[in-house]
Amino acid sequence: xxxxxxxxxxxxxxxxxxxxxxxxxxxxxxxxxxxxxxxxxxxxxxxxxxxxxxxxxxxxxxxxxxxxxxxxxxxxxxxxxxxxxxx
Amino acid sequence: xxxxxxxxxxxxxxxxxxxxxxxxxxxxxxxxxxxxxxxxxxxxxxxxxxxxxxxxxxxxxxxxxxxxxxxxxxxxxxxxxxxxxxxxxxxxxxxxxxxxxxxxxxxxxxxxxxxxxxxxxxxxxxxxxxxxxxxxxxxxxxxxxxxxxxxxxxxxxxxxxxxxxxxxxxxxxxxxxxxxxxxxxxxxxxxxxxxxxxxxxxxxxxxxxxxxxxxxxxxxxxxxxxxxxxxxxxxxxxxxxxxxxxxxxxxxxxxxxxxx
Numbered sequence: 469x470x471x472x473x474x475x476x477x478x479x480x481x482x483x484x485x486x487x488x489x490x491x492x493x494x495x496x497x498x499x500x501x502x503x504x505x506x507x508x509x510x511x512x513x514x515x516x517x518x519x520x521x522x523x524x525x526x527x528x529x530x531x532x533x534x535x536x537x538x539x540x541x542x543x544x545x546x547x548x549x550x551x552x553x554x555x
Numbered sequence: 556x557x558x559x560x561x562x563x564x565x566x567x568x569x570x571x572x573x574x575x576x577x578x579x580x581x582x583x584x585x586x587x588x589x590x591x592x593x594x595x596x597x598x599x600x601x602x603x604x605x606x607x608x609x610x611x612x613x614x615x616x617x618x619x620x621x622x623x624x625x626x627x628x629x630x631x632x633x634x635x636x637x638x639x640x641x642x643x644x645x646x647x648x649x650x651x652x653x654x655x656x657x658x659x660x661x662x663x664x665x666x667x668x669x670x671x672x673x674x675x676x677x678x679x680x681x682x683x684x685x686x687x688x689x690x691x692x693x694x695x696x697x698x699x700x701x702x703x704x705x706x707x708x709x710x711x712x713x714x715x716x717x718x719x720x721x722x723x724x725x726x727x728x729x730x731x732x733x734x735x736x737x738x739x740x741x742x743x744x745x746x747x748x749x750x751x752x753x754x755x756x757x758x759x760x761x762x763x764x765x766x767x768x769x770x771x772x773x774x775x776x777x778x779x780x781x782x783x784x785x786x787x788x789x790x791x792x793x794x795x796x797x798x799x800x801x802x803x804x805x806x807x808x809x810x811x812x813x814x815x
Contacts, residue, residue, distance in 0.1 A: 529633050533805065536798045540734045543741035550744070554564040 491552035498545020505538040559759055567751055568674065568744075587671040591657035595650055623649060630801050635808035640696075644807060647688075648800050651681065656796035659743055662750070663785050663792070670792075673743040675736070678799075682736035685803040690728070693810030704813035735802055742795050746788045753781040 513531035517524045572580030602619030606612070612620050626649045627642070635641040658677060662670035672678050693701040706723045707716065757777040763770055 526633070529629070529801070532794070532798060533801065536738060536802065540738050543738055543745075544734075546741050546745055547737060550564070 487552045491549045494552060495545050495549035498548070499542050502538050502540075502542035506535055509534040509538060559756060561752070561755060567747070570669075583667075583669060584671050584674050584676070587661045587667060587669065588658060588677055591654055591661075591671065594657050595653040598653070599650075622653070626652060626800070630797075630804050634801050634804035636812055640811065641808065644804070648804055651803065652796055652800040655681065655739070655799050656793065659792040659796055662743065662747060663788055668750075670743040670747055672739050672795075673747045675740050678736040678739040681739075681799070682732045685735060685806060686732035688803075689806040689810040692807055693813070696811045697813060701810065701813065705810070731806060735799065739795055739799050742791060746784075746791055749784050750781065750788065753777045753784060757781060 509531060513527050513534075516527045520527075570582040570584060572582045573586070575581050598615060599619055602616040605614075605616040623645065627645050630648055630652075631641055631645050635644065655672065658671040660670075661667040662673075693705065697704060705727050706720050708719055708723055711719045754777075757774050760770060760777065761774040765771075
């Protein structure tokens with residue numbers, strides 16, 4: 469990427485560019501794992517509710533808890549994105 | 556050339572103080588937090604005063620009884636247990652739920668349109684209360700036995716303990732308050748930024764000084780998205796208040812009954 473640059477960037481410009489790049493990667497990469505994880509959690513919860521509709525209430529509560537734990541990683545990625553981009 | 560200029564983050568989040576300065580400034584966030592606390596107190600004290608007069612619930616008393624019932628059935632009994640010392644926490648969890656709910660819900664209330672929980676202060680303070688409460692209850696209920704229950708996972712071979720114990724210490728005593736606070740804060744901040752993005756987009760398209768006149772009717776696209784995201788945020792607001800409360804209850808329950 470840097471090799472392709474036509475104009476030589478100064479230190480400050482390079483810092484801005486790299487932090488923008490890092491912010492994009494931080495959020496994008498942080499969203500992969502939790503995305504897959506929440507898919508697994510909700511998919512299995514739906515399956516459990518379909519197999520045993522009388523346990524739906526308990527499964528739903530546990531599902532929200534599972535989502536909350538899984539989602540935390542993506543949110544930390546989002547906070548890192550904000551810090552890199554704006555701070 | 557970039558057509559759309561996103562306002563700097565400070566302009567969206569850092570409000571000018573009404574009075575005071577520095578760390579003691581009272582700004583819009585403080586006003587919203589104050590309003591949320593006052594609304595919670597007024598609802599439940601009004602309902603309590605009504606309950607003394609008549610046993611048959613009407614109006615605000617109905618709502619208050621429903622919410623107490625919700626917190627007890629869906630949060631305390633699900634996550635903690637049915638002993639009297641578990642049910643004693645219903646009051647705190649109830650107030651916590653409504654305070655977080657009202658602080659969040661200003662995100663979609665017109666003219667306020669700023670969730671007080673999208674600044675780190677309020678979530679951090681509430682998470683520290685929860686953190687302190689569950690450690691305190693753990694020691695109060697189990698004595699120093701609590702440390703062993705909290706950091707030694709059951710059924711782990713002795714050889715693996717040197718790996719498991721540090722992980723448990725970090726995840727129980729360091730990561731819990733952090734993730735509790737960051738979850739609420741980042742969810743509300745993300746929602747607020749989404750709403751700001753689409754309202755800025757709509758505003759700029761509507762008022763664009765352009766010769767291409769067909770751009771103006773395209774305002775409808777960000778506007779529709781803005782409305783859809785607002786509806787989604789209503790869900791997130793209630794869900795995050797519920798998750799914050801139930802996680803506090805889960806941590807308290809785990810500290811008070813480690814054998815479960």
